[in-house]
Amino acid sequence: MISSSSRLSFVAAVVAPLCLAFASGCSSSNDSTGSATVAALSFDSTDCAFGSAGQTKQFHVTAHAPDGKMSDVTETAQWNSADTNTVTVVKGFVTGVHTGITDVQVTYQGAANSVNCKVQ
Numbered sequence: 001m002i003s004s005s006s007r008l009s010f011v012a013a014v015v016a017p018l019c020l021a022f023a024s025g026c027s028s029s030n031d032s033t034g035s036a037t038v039a040a041l042s043f044d045s046t047d048c049a050f051g052s053a054g055q056t057k058q059f060h061v062t063a064h065a066p067d068g069k070m071s072d073v074t075e076t077a078q079w080n081s082a083d084t085n086t087v088t089v090v091k092g093f094v095t096g097v098h099t100g101i102t103d104v105q106v107t108y109q110g111a112a113n114s115v116n117c118k119v120q
Helices: 004-021
Strands: 036-038 040-043 056-058 061-064 070-072 078-081 087-090 093-096 100-108 111-119
Touching: 040 100, 040 111, 061 100, 078 087, 087 100, 093 111
Parallel strands: none
Antiparallel strands: 040 061, 056 093, 061 070, 078 100, 087 093, 100 111
16 A cells, blocks of 8 residues: 555656646636635546456545645545446545446546546
């Protein structure tokens, strides 16, 4: 199992710069004063392929603040499957239901990101 500190180090070193380089993969949010509260959301992994229905993978999502602070928001973020006939998701636990391809979206304080999932 990967420790929380290792997971966050991975996100900081690899995923966060990708969000900056490819802004379309990240989203920002503003609070009522107009200052950004969440600059981006990132997943700990983008591997969302299932060899068969019934398999489950756990994902973690990290919120990146403009000041560089990071916070695991897996439990408090809103998770959604674009097609619940293909995968379901509850607090980061994604389960393959039926053969197909769909997106799992996560939102937190107005920021959003998604990962493409495939069930074979």
